[in-house]
Amino acid sequence: MRRQSAHNQLRVGSPRWGYVKSFIPFVVCIALMSLGLSSYSLLHPVPSPVTTQQLGWQSWDVVDMGAGNGSSSKSSNSSVGSSIRLDVWDPSAAHTTGLTEIRVEHCMFSPHLLAGYCTPKSTPEEDKAKGKWVLVDVDLNKRTGLWYLYVYYRRTRRLDVPLISDLRIATDVSDDGWTKAHGNLHSGLYPKQDKIHLWYKLQTQDGQTEGLQQDIITEIDVLYGDDAPFYGFHRVDGGKIVNAKAGKYESVDLVYRRGAPAPVSAPEPRFHSNGTFKVLQIADLHYSVGEGKCKDTDKDPCVGDKDTEEWLARALDAERPDLVVCSAGHACCLYLTTQVFSGDQLNGQKTSYNARSVLAKFAKPVIDRKIPWAAVFGNHDSEIADDRAEQMRAMQQMPYSLCQSGPADVDGVGNYDIRVHSGDSSRTHIFTLFFLDSHAYQKSLLPWKKLEYDYLKQTQIDWFVNVSTSIKSIERPFRPDGGEDIPTVWAKRRLGRQTLLARPNAMMFFHIPLPEAYLAADLTEDKAYASGQLDLGSQFDKEGASNHNGGFFTEAIKHSFEVDEGGENPVTQVKVLSHGHCHMTDRCRRVDGVWMCFDGGSSFSGYGKADFDRRIRVYLVSQWGEVIETYKRLVGGDVVDRQVLVGEGAASGWGQSPQ
Ligand SMILES: *[C@@H]1O[C@H](CO)[C@@H](O)[C@H](O)[C@H]1NC(C)=O
Ligand SMILES: *[C@@H]1O[C@H](CO)[C@@H](O)[C@H](O)[C@H]1NC(C)=O
Ligand SMILES: *[C@@H]1O[C@H](CO)[C@@H](O)[C@H](O)[C@H]1NC(C)=O
Numbered sequence: 001m002r003r004q005s006a007h008n009q010l011r012v013g014s015p016r017w018g019y020v021k022s023f024i025p026f027v028v029c030i031a032l033m034s035l036g037l038s039s040y041s042l043l044h045p046v047p048s049p050v051t052t053q054q055l056g057w058q059s060w061d062v063v064d065m066g067a068g069n070g071s072s073s074k075s076s077n078s079s080v081g082s083s084i085r086l087d088v089w090d091p092s093a094a095h096t097t098g099l100t101e102i103r104v105e106h107c108m109f110s111p112h113l114l115a116g117y118c119t120p121k122s123t124p125e126e127d128k129a130k131g132k133w134v135l136v137d138v139d140l141n142k143r144t145g146l147w148y149l150y151v152y153y154r155r156t157r158r159l160d161v162p163l164i165s166d167l168r169i170a171t172d173v174s175d176d177g178w179t180k181a182h183g184n185l186h187s188g189l190y191p192k193q194d195k196i197h198l199w200y201k202l203q204t205q206d207g208q209t210e211g212l213q214q215d216i217i218t219e220i221d222v223l224y225g226d227d228a229p230f231y232g233f234h235r236v237d238g239g240k241i242v243n244a245k246a247g248k249y250e251s252v253d254l255v256y257r258r259g260a261p262a263p264v265s266a267p268e269p270r271f272h273s274n275g276t277f278k279v280l281q282i283a284d285l286h287y288s289v290g291e292g293k294c295k296d297t298d299k300d301p302c303v304g305d306k307d308t309e310e311w312l313a314r315a316l317d318a319e320r321p322d323l324v325v326c327s328a329g330h331a332c333c334l335y336l337t338t339q340v341f342s343g344d345q346l347n348g349q350k351t352s353y354n355a356r357s358v359l360a361k362f363a364k365p366v367i368d369r370k371i372p373w374a375a376v377f378g379n380h381d382s383e384i385a386d387d388r389a390e391q392m393r394a395m396q397q398m399p400y401s402l403c404q405s406g407p408a409d410v411d412g413v414g415n416y417d418i419r420v421h422s423g424d425s426s427r428t429h430i431f432t433l434f435f436l437d438s439h440a441y442q443k444s445l446l447p448w449k450k451l452e453y454d455y456l457k458q459t460q461i462d463w464f465v466n467v468s469t470s471i472k473s474i475e476r477p478f479r480p481d482g483g484e485d486i487p488t489v490w491a492k493r494r495l496g497r498q499t500l501l502a503r504p505n506a507m508m509f510f511h512i513p514l515p516e517a518y519l520a521a522d523l524t525e526d527k528a529y530a531s532g533q534l535d536l537g538s539q540f541d542k543e544g545a546s547n548h549n550g551g552f553f554t555e556a557i558k559h560s561f562e563v564d565e566g567g568e569n570p571v572t573q574v575k576v577l578s579h580g581h582c583h584m585t586d587r588c589r590r591v592d593g594v595w596m597c598f599d600g601g602s603s604f605s606g607y608g609k610a611d612f613d614r615r616i617r618v619y620l621v622s623q624w625g626e627v628i629e630t631y632k633r634l635v636g637g638d639v640v641d642r643q644v645l646v647g648e649g650a651a652s653g654w655g656q657s658p659q
């Protein structure tokens, strides 16, 4: 037995050896595989969390040099720069990061048709060092070229790589330090033109971060037309890419933004010390890229958008309003005419570039005068691209803008309220302005069906009722503090006047009127209304309301009161609704106790009537919000149809009295 067991021990040729031997190829195989794997992974390191942290182009949040200095002032602070996506073109974002490389690419199809087919080639290493390629989503050849032409750039948060500090358009640049961007800016132009190129200058940062943001170029965009570029942007030196050809196309420019300039924010709207506040309404500008075309006017010569801008400037100087409501209107007054943009929808371009070119100019006379402004959308504003949210973001980036996009779960973009405060130290909220998106057209599955205007939705009713009933009651009529001791003021109020605890008066602006705007007017015996009806002004248009009544008047307006237990005839908070939409209608009619007013067209670029002057509507609120008066200012300077709608001096009438 002993021998046998010895015999059985591991020896070459023994059965046990045979058993072990059967594993050898397996072990060798595994050993070789691990060797191969480890040498492969040594040669091709898999990015560990550590390496991405140091080199990854997306991971430089930490290094972002405090976007606070220079970033958008509104609702953003120093952390915002790090949360903006770097690989998506978003000219409304307050980027503080720099660009490292630019290319101009021509594409035979839209780059959106086949994702990424037109994007320049890159390697992961290049992406890490310089950033991924980003498409500037505006076709340079729109209307002018045989194929598509796009700018691509790389953007990075890194500071240890050279960043672009200057741009120029030229056939050739002899100075040192300029790099030619690949591609020809005239590629595809018809008829053919000489090659020109985009050149850029790279600036090494030397670890320096002070003042860096002001120097580097942080965004590139395309501008159509000869108007000023969007706020914060400048035209690239060296001339236009394409010059305008009358009646065919508008000029094309490349524009850039340096640093992240913050637009001046609007001051909080407040009453003057004499208790007044003036709102001016501009309706239906119908601006286009380029100069625009005059419609239905005997003005001669007439340049649509320019002449409109010029007369609005005069009106603003005459009125000096506290707030301009570009309500009622077509991108807040913006409309891209079909002449200039016919067929664009079919191009499959989902960009809002045309909107940005027009948005850049529509509010110019208002901004030049440092007047805060608000806007609502009309039915034409997003006809080209369904891009209200983008347009709203752009408008929020403009100086003196009070625009807000409103809650995301409420239908539409731009349902918001602006609270006007007393100018005294109490800063009491004494007047409310509501803004609503009245949408565009009802969606229909039947293509042959006539387009019907849309209506205000249930979520908007709920939102309005929520917001308006949460407004705090104040002692009315409001009396400012005037710096006196509080007890004295209180004593005076008690002795002097009858006061009432109630919510402040409100007005509301939206583009498309309610169906109720066409109901019979309240009756009156006031001699100012010769017809005996509370109705003043003209109506040359057909009815402009939706064919569907969403119930906004009964469930929202007539459902939100000054005082919750207001007795038999409770007084509504909203006293006046003001609309655009109907360019030849400028009347104010009181229906069931609520005034519904129209502006009438303000623009030579919008349709109208030759013998019906372009006009704006002015609302003068006085006595700390108790009195609302209105009139229209015509292009010639005349002021017509002055009427007190609410408060002391207003006509009383059938239905509920507003006071
Ligand atoms: C950024 O900061 C510098 C120095 O603190 C200051 O001079 C500059 O005006 C600031 N820029 C902006 C846009 O706030
Ligand atoms: C930035 O804004 C957020 C929200 O608005 C705020 O909570 C935060 O404190 C701000 N941070 C700084 C540094 O101001
Ligand atoms: C109230 O004050 C404003 C601003 O000073 C002025 O424009 C307006 O004419 C004044 N209104 C009245 C009624 O005094």
Ligand SMILES: *[C@@H]1O[C@H](CO)[C@@H](O)[C@H](O)[C@H]1NC(C)=O
Binding pocket: 410, 459, 462, 463, 466
């Ligand atoms: C209205 O307020 C209620 C209760 O506060 C809330 O549940 C609801 O979501 C609000 N609706 C809207 C549209 O804001």
